Amino acid sequence: MNGLLLDVREVSKTFTRGGLLSRETIVAVNKVSFQLAVGRPEILAIIGESGSGKTTLARMILNTETPTSGRLLLDGTDLAAISGSGSRRAFMHKVQPIFQNPFESFNPLKRVERYLLMTRRRFSGTAEESTAAAAVDAALHKVGLSLKEVSDRYPHELSGGQLQRVAIARALLAEPKLIVADEPVSMIDASLRMSIVNLFKTLRDDLGISIIYVTHDLATAYYISDRIMIMQKGSVVESGDARTVLKAPRHPYTQQLREAVLLPEVSDPAANVTHGINGPISPAAPERTT
Template sequence: MSALLELDRVSKTFSRGGLFSSQRVEAVKEVSFALQADKPEIFTVIGESGSGKSTLARMVLGIHAPSSGQIRLAGRDVAAYERQAFMAEVQPIFQNPFEAFNPLKQLDRYLFMTAERFGGASGRTAAEGQADEALRQVGLSLAEIAGRFPHELSGGQLQRAAIARALVAKPRLIVADEPVSMVDASLRMSIVNLFGRLRDQLGLSIIYITHDLATAYYISDRLIIMQKGVVVEQGPARAVLSAPTHPYSRQLRDAVLTPDSAGAFRVAHSAKAAATPGASS
């Protein structure tokens, strides 16, 4: 069984302060996990602000280089990839869709550029075809967004357009950093369900970065929980979140599950159990 992505004792240290007051901050400490090439999954990284989860995502995306350890994509060190070849395999989805697009540029230009640069499209006609196909996979179409600017779409529509832009490249892996935190609560589950369809229908693996335990339980296959840069618990999502063993994991669940979110967690628990009777995550 070959690995799509491997993290081997990956750490990241930042230096903060001036010349005489410099401090070393360990944002991520010796994190290891692997995603298999022949088993698409949604692998979730859970943690509060400052846990290191977004730093971990940026290292997977090649934005930050690890201070130690190694990240391998298809058996090859990420640092050895030419950037364009890497982005054809791995695509990001960021937290705020309104910051992901230049407000002065039409949305379709982003999709055409991605199709030509990373998706292998040769010419405008091919790029339009790939853009329309990707948009339809997220419930939109090129006719709906052609010539439109980001402010002309709702937050939910814009995040779907951002997902479509990632899909245009036909990647093997998507890294989604808090992709529903800026979307209206009523639309969050539709985005999360979309990730499940992309896994099941397109064979995509998704690293889902979140602090939302309800959506993590509902959609994740496996997960890790991070505290101050360290993985404190990992395993199948349902097993870990139903009965966390680490004190921090229990504290996080108890602190996050307010009456409203606890209801959402119960709904997610029931929905997942009904959708996958007898199945393990």
């Protein structure tokens, strides 16, 4: 054992588009390397704007996208070597995804508990109804819900925050070592968002699960992550301890991102003339009729 839970070695992904005459190559991920250690659970945030390759990288870790070059090893197993249902199930036992929109990750025509019970049966290999129900209930308790609350409910009958909790509970049923969460809170209402974010902390501290948190939101990344990776156009431009990177960014792109974050506070009304209601507003332009 090399002591690494996840070892990403120089992975690249290129997409080509166009026909024979006009081919265009897009480098979505460019030689990215990082590691997660075994036995030291942490939250790693991957930050980037749209088109930075953060989602492609997350998909490669989830093994739904194969890298053009480079290797990914999970617990020493090369992801490229996974084939057949047995090894795929073993892989899914270790890594689980959580997606952006919980309403899209559940079948709207099926009760949520059915999905949970099915997942449990698939992973445990037992057909026993009562033990599966107990396991589902235990997983729901970890996210602050219970089977009683969600049984007989369809996805649309739950709020976005509740449903995202159910999605997390579903991921926990596999007892994973790593969760890949792609923008898990950006669709959640403001009043419920922080409880989901806090839940990720609990998963790390109490259950020892490492989390790869993919986001464009620097403020929540600062709040929960231990380590951070900033991506721009497929490459990692800066990485390190979350607090160090975000408090004193070194790369110009990180500095630019950091400065563009709009703080939820009006710092100094006197210095910022835009906030005075009686502030200087130029007289109506000549063309304007009232």
